[in-house]
Amino acid sequence: MSTAASAAFVKLADYLVRCRRLAASLPMQEDAVDYWSGVGFTLDRHRLVAPMDEVAEILSVPAYTRVPGVLPWMKGVANVRGRLMTIMDLSRFLGRASELQERRRRLLVLDQNDLYTGVIVDEVQGMQHFPLDAYRPVPTAGDEDLGPYLRGGYLRDGELWSVFSLTRLAQDPRFMQAARTG
Known part of the structure; x- marks a missing residue:
């Protein structure tokens, strides 16, 4: 073995020893x-x-x-960036009234196929992230009115967040039939 090759080997061995020593203080993967x-x-x-x-x-x-001749939970129609959007109050659809003033409430927009509608909710709490293993497959809200629209829920810090499907809501014939009859 030549002297240059021997020096290179010693240098690489030194790198290995130093890397192992410094890696000991790194967090575990x-x-x-x-x-x-x-x-x-x-x-x-x-x-x-x-x-x-x-x-x-x-x-x-x-x-x-406002649109005449509709059920009370259909609030009306709005022009949102040039598109006509129906505005629905989810609390009223479920047969209850929100305690919050409408200007403090928020709108979740559902834009699927030919349906462009805004669903008024009490408060939006931003994006939520849940570990997949925290999922519970049973409806979780304990409220029969919400039950048909729930797809299980996620447990975080002892609190259950029920998964509410806007798609299931939009597929409900009662939700799609906002006109007063009779």
């Missing part, structure tokens, strides 16, 4: 945790979360025009 994300919101003190792919955007409740 942790397993990556997969998360499910959604838009958190409250409705009548229930903590709910809507899947990210069902919420096109979040808005303040825009000025809207």
Whole structure:
């Protein structure tokens, strides 16, 4: 072995010893945790979360025009950036009234196929991230009115966040039939 090759080998061995010594102080590698994300919101003190792919955007409740001959939970229609959007009050649809003033409430926008509608909720709590293993498959809100729209929930810090499906809501024939009959 030549002197140059021998010096290179000694240098590499020195690097190995120093790397192992310095690596001892590094944190242990942790397993990556997969998360499910959604838009958190409250409705009548229930903590709910809507899947990210069902919420096109979040808005303040825009000025809207009332429509005659509709049920009380259909608030009206609004022009949002040149598109006509129906405005629905989720609390009223479920047969209750919110304690919050409308200007303090928020709108979750559902934009799927030909349906462009805003659903008024009490408060939006931003993006929520839950470890996948925190999922509970049973409806969790303890409220029969919400039950048909729930897809289980996630447990975090002892609190249950029920997954509320806006798609299931939009598929409900009662939600799609806002006209007063009779």
